[in-house]
Amino acid sequence: MARAASSARPTRNQRAKTEAILEAALDVFSTQGFRGATLDAIAEAAGLSKPNLLYYFASKEEVYTRLLDRLLEAWLEPLRRLDAAGEPLAEIRAYIRRKLEMARDYPRESRLFANEVLQGAPRIRETLAGPLRALVDEKAALIRDWSRAGRIARVDPHHLIFSIWAVTQHYADFDAQVRAVLGRDDPARFQDAERFLVHLYTGGLAPTPLAGD
Amino acid sequence: MARAASSARPTRNQRAKTEAILEAALDVFSTQGFRGATLDAIAEAAGLSKPNLLYYFASKEEVYTRLLDRLLEAWLEPLRRLDAAGEPLAEIRAYIRRKLEMARDYPRESRLFANEVLQGAPRIRETLAGPLRALVDEKAALIRDWSRAGRIARVDPHHLIFSIWAVTQHYADFDAQVRAVLGRDDPARFQDAERFLVHLYTGGLAPTPLAGD
DNA sequence: GTCGACTTTGACCGTTCGGTCATAAAGCAC
DNA sequence: GTGCTTTATGACCGAACGGTCAAAGTCGAC
Numbered sequence: 001m002a003r004a005a006s007s008a009r010p011t012r013n014q015r016a017k018t019e020a021i022l023e024a025a026l027d028v029f030s031t032q033g034f035r036g037a038t039l040d041a042i043a044e045a046a047g048l049s050k051p052n053l054l055y056y057f058a059s060k061e062e063v064y065t066r067l068l069d070r071l072l073e074a075w076l077e078p079l080r081r082l083d084a085a086g087e088p089l090a091e092i093r094a095y096i097r098r099k100l101e102m103a104r105d106y107p108r109e110s111r112l113f114a115n116e117v118l119q120g121a122p123r124i125r126e127t128l129a130g131p132l133r134a135l136v137d138e139k140a141a142l143i144r145d146w147s148r149a150g151r152i153a154r155v156d157p158h159h160l161i162f163s164i165w166a167v168t169q170h171y172a173d174f175d176a177q178v179r180a181v182l183g184r185d186d187p188a189r190f191q192d193a194e195r196f197l198v199h200l201y202t203g204g205l206a207p208t209p210l211a212g213d
Numbered sequence: 214m215a216r217a218a219s220s221a222r223p224t225r226n227q228r229a230k231t232e233a234i235l236e237a238a239l240d241v242f243s244t245q246g247f248r249g250a251t252l253d254a255i256a257e258a259a260g261l262s263k264p265n266l267l268y269y270f271a272s273k274e275e276v277y278t279r280l281l282d283r284l285l286e287a288w289l290e291p292l293r294r295l296d297a298a299g300e301p302l303a304e305i306r307a308y309i310r311r312k313l314e315m316a317r318d319y320p321r322e323s324r325l326f327a328n329e330v331l332q333g334a335p336r337i338r339e340t341l342a343g344p345l346r347a348l349v350d351e352k353a354a355l356i357r358d359w360s361r362a363g364r365i366a367r368v369d370p371h372h373l374i375f376s377i378w379a380v381t382q383h384y385a386d387f388d389a390q391v392r393a394v395l396g397r398d399d400p401a402r403f404q405d406a407e408r409f410l411v412h413l414y415t416g417g418l419a420p421t422p423l424a425g426d
Numbered sequence: 427g428t429c430g431a432c433t434t435t436g437a438c439c440g441t442t443c444g445g446t447c448a449t450a451a452a453g454c455a456c
Numbered sequence: 457g458t459g460c461t462t463t464a465t466g467a468c469c470g471a472a473c474g475g476t477c478a479a480a481g482t483c484g485a486c
Contacts (some may be wrong), residue, residue, distance in 0.1 A: 036248030166383035204417035
């Protein structure tokens with residue numbers, strides 16, 4: 001029989017094929033969503049027939065969840081690297097840069113995630129409420145400590161994190177809008193965004209609130 | 214014959230029915246996307262049969278585009294109200310508040326828009342590159358003038374606008390994630406978000422950059 | 427060459443999709 | 457009531473969907 005998700009060590013060729021399928025599926029799922037995507041479209045993009053695709057994956061659902069699992073693993077990494085030993089403002093700036101790089105280099109992954117959450121996150125709710133929440137709470141506590149120590153302004157740590165997610169992923173998820181507004185293709189948009197965001201957060205989180213106004 | 218989008222003045226009953234359909238369609242399209250939504254689902258949610266729905270709308274496409282047209286009209290309004298005569302920082306804060314209110318009161322509309330843009334904005338690309346871009350450019354010029362006059366910090370006006378869109382719509386589009394991270398239902402999340410964002414932008418855009426650091 | 431495991435495919439199945447149509451109610455003017 | 461328009465529906469259509477299956481092709485081990 002075939003490889004019913006049990007073969008201990010997949011062949012080099014098996015790896016290559018499943019990789020091609022996941023690559024194609026990322027294209028399709030990230031723009032069409034789960035329901036909007038079709039196995040035919042994925043198979044064609046991967047360069048094989050639909051039954052052949054189903055030889056490597058049991059179902060459409062399995063392709064999708066495999067993609068999500070991978071994604072979530074990598075998704076938390078930038079926040080995880082927020083270092084308690086570092087200088088607070090520099091740490092936050094570095095976090096913004098990492099997230100912005102991910103939006104630039106992995107926009108399809110960002111859109112896949114956005115699609116899933118937009119639909120109410122039916123397949124990843126447990127992950128969000130479990131590991132993600134735990135990580136966010138941990139880092140929020142760290143930020144709160146920085147606040148209380150007067151090393152950054154006193155702000156709500158959770159909403160600070162949300163805002164960084166929002167402004168960085170925006171450049172991947174709303175790429176079509178950004179392009180339309182800035183003109184067909186502004187190659188400097190990520191650089192300009194980084195400069196703006198670093199300024200915004202540096203000023204907005206500075207430990208000494210300004211006197212005037 | 215029926216009302217082939219020609220009847221000059223629709224009956225009260227016609228208005229009510231089309232309204233019920235659009236209301237139901239907003240529910241379904243905003244969570245499932247265009248391809249994921251089905252006419253059966255919309256018809257059932259609206260409380261009528263599929264053929265009856267198609268008596269009021271010519272096609273699935275027409276329901277969707279009608280919804281989008283409405284949305285886009287209202288979508289630009291908050292930015293349009295950014296007033297050149299006002300005090301710059303107060304104007305930007307007011308803009309943030311208006312956008313946050315829209316995310317709170319019209320989350321489905323925000324998600325519908327997000328879905329469309331995620332898919333590459335195939336149906337609203339012209340609107341984005343036309344009226345939206347024109348409005349953004351106009352307001353960006355205003356903000357740039359404020360910058361040059363030293364009334365706010367020198368920042369990229371386009372990316373400032375993008376960031377406000379991102380952080381406000383995030384609370385509608387990623388509601389499932391926000392809820393999961395904050396705990397089942399945090400009724401104060403919009404208040405807390407507003408406080409944080411006002412602080413962030415007030416500090417980040419303050420005309421006098423801080424001396425230290 | 428031949429054997430067996432792995433891989434690929436065309437044909438097919440049941441379901442669901444968007445949409446049509448003939449027909450039947452329902453409402454209303456007279 | 458009669459007649460006309462508006463509204464509603466069950467039955468149906470062709471296409472596309474996710475998925476199955478038997479059969480054929482491919483490949484290395486011996």
